[in-house]
Amino acid sequence: MSKLKVVGEKSLTNSSRVVGLLAQLEKINTDSTESDTARYVTSKILHLAQSQEKTRREMTTKGSTGMEVLLSTLENTKDLQTVLNILSILIELVSSGGGRRASFLVAKGGSQILLQLLMNASKDSPPHEEVMVQTHSILAKIGPKDKKFGVKARVNGALTVTLNLVKQHFQNYRLVLPCLQLLRVYSTNSVNSVSLGKNGVVELMFKIIGPFSKKNSGLMKVALDTLAALLKSKTNARRAVDRGYVQVLLTIYVDWHRHDNRHRNMLIRKGILQSLKSVTNIKLGRKAFIDANGMKILYNTSQECLAVRTLDPLVNTSSLIMRKCFPKNRLPLPTIKSSFHFQLPIIPVTGPVAQLYSLPPEVDDVVDESDDNDDIDLEVENELENEDDLDQSFKNDDIETDINKLRPQQVPGRTIEELKMYEHLFPELVDDFQDYELVSKEPKPFVFEGKARGPIVVPTAGEEVPGNSGSVKKGVVMKERASPKGEEAKEDPKGHDRTLPQPLGGQSRAAPSAHSFNNDLVKALDRITLQNVPSQVASGLNAGMRKDFGLPLTVLSCTKACPHVAKCGSTLFEGRTVHLGKLCCTGVETEDDEDTESHSSTEQAPSVEASDGPTLHDPDLYIEIVKNTKSVPEYSEVAYPDYFGHIPPPFKEPILERPYGVQRTKIAQDIERLIHQNDIIDRVVYDLDNPTYTTPEEGDTLKFNSKFESGNLRKVIQIRKSEYDLILNSDINSNHYHQWFYFEVSGMRPGVAYRFNIINCEKSNSQFNYGMQPLMYSVQEALNARPWWIRMGTDICYYKNHFSRSSVAAGGQKGKSYYTITFTVNFPHKDDVCYFAYHYPYTYSTLQMHLQKLESAHNPQQIYFRKDVLCETLSGNICPLVTITAMPESNYYEHICQFRTRPYIFLSARVHPGETNASWVMKGTLEYLMSNSPTAQSLRESYIFKIVPMLNPDGVINGNHRCSLSGEDLNRQWQSPNPELHPTIYHAKGLLQYLAAVKRLPLVYCDYHGHSRKKNVFMYGCSIKETVWHTHDNSASCDIVEDMGYRTLPKILSHIAPAFCMSSCSFVVEKSKESTARVVVWREIGVQRSYTMESTLCGCDQGRYKGLQIGTRELEEMGAKFCVGLLRLKRLTSSLEYNLPSNLLDFENDLIESSCKVTRTRGSSELQLFPAVL
DSSP: OHHHHHHHHHHHTOOOHHHHHHHHHHHHTTOTTOHHHHHHHHHHHHHHHHHOHHHHHHHTSTTOOHHHHHHHHHHHOOOHHHHHHHHHHHHHHHHHSHHHHHHHHHHTTHHHHHHHHHHHHHTSSSOOHHHHHHHHHHHHHHGGGOTTHHHHHHHHTHHHHHHHHHHHTTTOHHHHHHHHHHHHHHTTSHHHHHHHHHTTHHHHHHHHHOSOOOTTHHHHHHHHHHHHHHTTSHHHHHHHHHTTHHHHHHHHHHHHHHHOTTOTTHHHHHHHHHHHHHHTTSHHHHHHHHHTTHHHHHHHHHHHHTTOGGGHHHHHHHHHHHHHHSOOBOOSSSOSSOSSOOOOSSOOSSSHHHHHHHSOGGGGGOOOOOSOOOGGGOOOOOTTOOSTTTTOSOOGGGBOOOHHHHSOOOOOOSOHHHHGGGGGGOGGGTOOOTTSOOOOOSOOOOOOSSOOOSOOOOOSOOOOOTTOTTSSOTTOOBOSSSOTTOOOOOOOTTOOOOOOOOOTTSOOOOOOOGGGOOHHHHHHOOOOOSOOOOHHHHHHHHHHTSTTOOOOOOOOOOSSHHHHHHHHHHHHHSSSOOOBOOOOSSSOOOOOHHHHHHHHHHHTOGGGTOOOSOOOOOHHHHHHHHTTOOOTTOOOOBOHHHHHOOOOOSSBOBOOOOOTTHHHHHHHHHHHHHHOGGGOOOEEEEETTOTTOOOOOOTTSOEEEOOSTTOBOOEEEEEETTEEEEEOOOOTTOSOOOOOOEEEEESOOTTOEEEEEEEEEOOSOOGGGGTOOOEEEEHHHHHTTOOOOEEOOEEEEEEEEEEEOOTTTTTTOSOOEEEEEEEEEEOSSTTOEEEEESSOOOOHHHHHHHHHHHHHHSOTTTEEEEEEEEEEOTTSOEEEEEEEEEOOSSSSHHHHHHHHTOOEEEEEEOSSTTOTHHHHHHHHHHHHHTSOOHHHHHHHHHOEEEEESOSOHHHHHTTOSSOOTTSSOGGGOSSSOOTTTOHHHHHHHHHHHHHHHTTOOOSEEEEEEEESSOOSEEEEOOOHHHHHHHTTOHHHHHTOOOOGGGGHHHHHHHHHOTTBOGGGOBOOOBGGGTTSHHHHIIIIIOOSEEEEEEEESSBBSSSTTBTBBOOHHHHHHHHHHHHHHHHHHHHHHOTTTOOOOHHHHHHHHHHHHHTTOBOOBTTOSOOOBOOOOO
């Protein structure tokens, strides 16, 4: 406080003239007879304020008493000229100082004094015009800075004074202008707005804006701004509708649009649109707008404005109004519930599933048109919009503030006797290895028998060994393999061998080699089945389960197009029948001269076949596994990408630059549907809800399919010749969660821009607005030695559309509108078969194939590898549990003891089916753990890894986005999982509870996820201190003592993993996340380093991959880097007992990165690839 006094004294003792004049004025205030002197002093101060910024600054400096002196004089003086002088001084001060000086005046009590002056001046008859003009002008400037200004004005009676001035001096534009400015400020208070409306202010505004006239355009601009503010009140908006003012606004807007040829009055035109925007916030306003042909008027005028960039505000506001007024429609579906039904063993008493089962059948027909139109969510497209605010801030009301809940408290949950059911899943804790031949520590070559060169190709998630699917009872944990001792897998006691049904027509046809394809044969190659397995393949599968690991391997040889086709053709079509999608191409297109040059470097890309690691993809094995995968629709088809496999393309894929105005262009095309309905085809071309529906055979119509594992596409409607609306299927036993898509398209023509609109997405924003592209896989490209998913599509955007669901069907949620993902594709080949996906597909069957290949290829003398069955899912699929560590050096006591005492690392992934990137990261982790690199061996010698690579197999198989067959988000069930409805969560938690019970808590628990609205890879952890700090209770957070070890692993990863971003990490515990795996494992199990690792679906905005979309290469690298990070964590946490040389870790880090070094971008002629060494 003493410092402030010093500053004040310094400013008052300054030799400047204004300080002396203010001191003189302060003395005059005590003597009311000195009016002439006051008039003279204030005129001098006014002259200085008008001519010198220094004077204005001194009077508003913190600590200066100049403002108090002026306001005191204004309050006490009776002299008119002195009042005018002081008002002029105040105008000078607030006009040149921006908001800070206006706030300074408010802080000194200026609002109340000026409002009282206004009331006093209004009692004069007639009121002095100059006093009224200046008082209104100042109040209009300082009112927005005073939070209680509306209340003060209403209590003082100032509203009536201002309104009467406008009514009585309607033609005096000099007086009316500041009055309108102040009315606009009054109207920001809803009570004031209603009060003014009752006194006729809305009618008064329409008199001012009246018929078109370019006279007094400044006054009209202020009147329109005031009207827009008044119409935000529903009462005033209804009054305007009742008096027909919506039609008046549209008429005035058209007049200004026609006459404002040089666009000098754009602000007036925008003001009219702002008034329309306000009045259409209510249902009556939207109906009046439609009845007045407002859609067509705004559409036509906005299209005429597109050529002038400066008119973008008009186009954007028009677009917003039209979107808001577009009639809400229900989705063109019989029900928004999933088209697939699965009967649950028990129906929950509460929760979303219970609510779904209790909904009346007609609930889907209800569409809300309430007045609380969510206009706030309908933001105008901003070409400079950024995503920095997406998910960056925490809502304070969602942060857990109860310290007792935040403190980890190990909860037994189940008794020791109950937990003993998991003992057989931990044989490593009791096995003495006496029956093992542990004679050599030298690693065997990590290769398959036969040729094993080529990329590691693992597309989707897999299944258990055929013939073993019925060996597990639902809800009970059983073994799939007894131990790594080499025992043969037992035959299915039930002889459970579910084969996929015959296709429509009941025929299966053997196709010739791809060399002999012609158009007639290909068209005749109808859907064929997954039966009639060659004996050599079956024997190979059985051999793959034995200790000799003699599993044959089918490799996609990709040196040149023709040899590749020959091998694919013979494997795929000769001597067996496979139920794959129809090939619409006339054989393999030969590259013409123009294409040869552009693809020559790609064909010779060493990444296609130069990898020294094992090929984990086997098409024949995949087919066999799919036959034992149980889906609710009983899929009988296999998608070509899952059969052929995927390898990362040998080029970078930059984040897409968004074209200017793309969103409003797409919205305008949607609005054309309403205006020109006769131009719309509106023909259904694919429909899961109609089993008897047949695909049209017209040559210019695309054909669609999603009847394969992980597929999701429910209905397709042709809108225009090359535009299609696509509707996704809800998660089973749910009526929402639409985001994941995976479908097939055929019958395309090159050179045609096809537009696809997925119209029932639910999230309010998406990375599709920030450079992400969908994935496309071309069968023709795969047959031409390019079997990879690539980012594809232009004119991509994500926006709210006119489809909605009722609040009843939405479970009372306010966000009832759907969103559209739209993208345009030009297909490179005629009659190709292409697939589109939200992200790189990774099916359950691929996981099973992947695990079998890893099991068959590992060296049992070096690597301890077990694949057990954690449990059976609701639909009867197994949930695999993998154990990986290093074999003990020998069966001596010391080595067995070291083996048993290794700390556990517990990993899980894919609890959300639509987050396929989590499986690709897990793939990288598994392959690294099974590799022969020195650090991988050190890692295995340091830890025992317990891994559940897919927590939600049923959701993955059936194409769900977020839920299991129970219709619930499994990552919200960890607090109290139900063994009948959530078996994978119940038993995964049981494993962790067992480890806690035997005092073997994991050092790290990490659940791999994908994130749809943020870039990079990052982690969520748990911290009491940081959670309390985010509640702004700094004193409480200072009192908390907490081990900061939870930050160590993320910090390590930020240094070694290019895609990882530490600044995106968070360690705050939110109430809405209290039942997630991360929080429950931290709080109940007691694992300090409990994480969720989130991988972007889009790309990176920092580090080496900045500006690039993420691919499977980078995701797998992240999984490997996570392993290296665990080694560094070991070195930091156990330096005395373990000391791996840091240079070895750095060397290994470089080796991992070498697999991702690609210096060519798409379209470039130069290519450098460094083969992976893992």
